[in-house]
Amino acid sequence: MKKVITYGTYDLFHVGHLNMLKRAKELGDYLIVAVSSDRFNWEEKGKKCFVKDVDRAAIVEAIKYVDEVIFEDSWEQKKEDVVKYDVDVFVIGDDWEGEFDFLKEFCEVVYLSRTEGISTTQIKEELKKQ
Numbered sequence: 001m002k003k004v005i006t007y008g009t010y011d012l013f014h015v016g017h018l019n020m021l022k023r024a025k026e027l028g029d030y031l032i033v034a035v036s037s038d039r040f041n042w043e044e045k046g047k048k049c050f051v052k053d054v055d056r057a058a059i060v061e062a063i064k065y066v067d068e069v070i071f072e073d074s075w076e077q078k079k080e081d082v083v084k085y086d087v088d089v090f091v092i093g094d095d096w097e098g099e100f101d102f103l104k105e106f107c108e109v110v111y112l113s114r115t116e117g118i119s120t121t122q123i124k125e126e127l128k129k130q
């Protein structure tokens with residue numbers, strides 16, 4: 001079984017997130033998604049989420065492409081996760097191009113193009129104008 005892992009905040013779930021998860025699953029047979037915890041987002045990414053982490057995890061878990069959800073609580077955990085879950089492919093959007101090449105020692109690293117014209121930030125900005 002070819003296992004794939006990806007990481008993200010997945011706040012205000014939208015079609016860009018869906019496309020990423022669909023394409024991530026196409027790279028293997030089993031997809032694990034590490035959803036960023038509220039603490040990690042705020043303290044490490046400076047992101048304030050609209051949807052709390054347990055609800056973001058529940059939404060991602062309900063997506064048919066997703067087989068397992070874990071929480072992302074540190075930048076360092078990727079290496080441990082890849083080994084612990086016996087992952088073959090790490091995949092993430094190309095906005096992170098090159099950032100995780102250190103994982104090539106443990107698994108295949110794939111950066112997929114983002115879906116243009118949609119982002120959580122854009123959704124929040126548009127809603128403010130209404």
Ligand code: C2G
Pocket residue numbers: 006007008009010011016017019020036072091092093094095113114115116117118119120
């Ligand atoms: N994404 C996409 N197209 C968009 C928006 C997002 O393909 N229009 C992808 C991102 O590239 C990422 C995933 O969807 O692979 C989740 O996006 P975010 O929730 O913005 O994740 P991010 O904040 O980039 O967190 O350790 C890695 C980080 O946790 C990634």
